[in-house]
Amino acid sequence: MDLGPHAAFIWISYAAVTVTITGLILWLIADGRKQAADLEALERQGVKRRSAAPGVR
């Protein structure tokens, strides 16, 4: 694909968007896993929410 004399500007733009959005998605997934693991660890220790319904996260 020939993007002409300004190809570098186009590729850098798309690369920046890809890296930033992928980074955000990975951060959200990692954060979600950490919170779920912390919650599970607390519940294993016997600390339970008073309002917790069974199976509801």
Place this chain on the structure above:
Amino acid sequence: MQTLTQRLANPARFMELSARLLPWISGAAGILLVSGLYLAFFASPADYQQGETVRIMYIHVPCAWLSMMVYGLIALSSFGLLVFRHPLADVSAKAAAPLGAAFTFLALLTGSLWGKPMWGTYWVWDARLTSVLILFFLYLGLMALRSALEDESAAAKLTAILALVGVTILPIIKFSVDWWNTLHQPSTDFTSTVDPSMRLPLLVMAVAFTLLFFAMHLKAMRNEILRRRVKALRTQAVAGRDRLAAQAANHGAAE
């Protein structure tokens, strides 16, 4: 009869519903993104004036649109917190801020990379560019203010007030290209200013980015709800231990 927002006021119900919606929204965003990229690179022509650099438009415009839409969502959530005390309003505002900051950063960066070959410069202090830079700083301010205050309830209220004050930037950004002379082109009007051959890829990319944002926002809200549960449980556990220690001490003193 309960409205949708009233039904979603229960975080447990929100977690249930969002778990069901998230894969569908993410899947639709992924499919549209792949289609949009194909259209942007292989099924749309180069511009007669801008040449191939017009392809930056397919990511710049969606990022710029989201930078404003996300701030609008934060302002709406802040209003919901301050006026209706909706339990999920602060979760929504907090979850959206880093996402909005990221899209604003990308709008500035891709605009700058588009500006250099077209205008001959990466940056000018004109009304549109400067007002979007202020929006970026507003996002950073919202995040900084929240993390600077230990009391979560106070942080939520103060951040909400700042968000509502900052909403004045949105009409300034929108109309800056009409009110002042700027290097930036006028606002993109999908019906008249974009050639039909470029309209479809732009529209598909705009919808794809919007769905992508909503998927990330739902996930970020779910994470925040879990974080608050963890915090509440830790507080509960510490309070329980303190109570037991106090009972043991009283028992020992009585003997």
